[in-house]
Amino acid sequence: MKIILASASPRRRELMTLAGIPFEARPVDADETIICCTPPEGAVMMLATRKAQLAAEQFPDDLIIGADTVVAAGKHIYGKPATKEEAFETLSALSGKTHQVFTGVCIYTKSGERNAFCTRTDVSFFPLSEDEIRAYIATGEPMDKAGAYGIQGKGALLVEKINGDYYNVVGLPISQLVRELKSFKAQISLSKE
Ligand SMILES: Cc1cn([C@H]2C[C@H](O)[C@@H](COP(=O)(O)OP(=O)(O)OP(=O)(O)O)O2)c(=O)[nH]c1=O
Numbered sequence: 607m608k609i610i611l612a613s614a615s616p617r618r619r620e621l622m623t624l625a626g627i628p629f630e631a632r633p634v635d636a637d638e639t640i641i642c643c644t645p646p647e648g649a650v651m652m653l654a655t656r657k658a659q660l661a662a663e664q665f666p667d668d669l670i671i672g673a674d675t676v677v678a679a680g681k682h683i684y685g686k687p688a689t690k691e692e693a694f695e696t697l698s699a700l701s702g703k704t705h706q707v708f709t710g711v712c713i714y715t716k717s718g719e720r721n722a723f724c725t726r727t728d729v730s731f732f733p734l735s736e737d738e739i740r741a742y743i744a745t746g747e748p749m750d751k752a753g754a755y756g757i758q759g760k761g762a763l764l765v766e767k768i769n770g771d772y773y774n775v776v777g778l779p780i781s782q783l784v785r786e787l788k789s790f791k792a793q794i795s796l797s798k799e
Pocket residue numbers: 612613614615616617618633634638657673674675676677686707750751752753755756757758761775776777
């Protein structure tokens with residue numbers, strides 16, 4: 607049984623490699639629309655499960671990992687910005703405040719085993735000036751990232767402090783994932799021999 611990462615995210619691939627998990631990356635084209643008023647924890651687990659189920663159609667004999675990350679602040683849920691203006695609005699809303707980053711992960715086999723979990727990290731931003739936000743957007747970094755920033759890049763300069771797993775913010779709570787995989791019933795080897 608192979609491990610399939612149902613993801614196009616280069617960050618998730620890097621983190622799987624960092625953890626020493628042997629895997630193949632097979633992106634899926636999932637509808638990432640979140641039903642209105644769904645709490646972020648439920649939304650990310652639902653989307654992670656949707657991605658895993660789609661990949662399982664193509665790889666019915668394998669163990670699939672799907673993941674989804676969103677940023678939540680107050681009642682708002684922020685995914686990847688569609689435009690630079692949306693990135694500006696998102697970063698303005700996060701400026702000077704603490705928000706939550708939720709990543710949902712689903713480990714799934716077509717034979718019926720399923721484990722979905724969600725990890726939360728609190729991230730506090732410094733107050734940001736309009737010029738600072740515009741300069742950051744001009745780097746191009748925000749456009750493919752939930753909440754319109756990447757903590758692993760220049761986005762690190764926006765962050766005053768974090769509470770929780772750093773790798774969860776980058777897109778995969780890798781230590782929790784390794785623990786969940788160990789307790790998963792499927793016969794998988796986590797070593798790369
Ligand atoms: C907050 C934050 C998010 N991100 C990224 C992680 C995810 O790749 C992305 C959130 O979008 P997702 O929809 O979770 O993932 P994706 O579209 O990149 O990849 P796939 O659906 O194929 O798995 O935002 C960072 O890289 N750094 C950060 O600091």
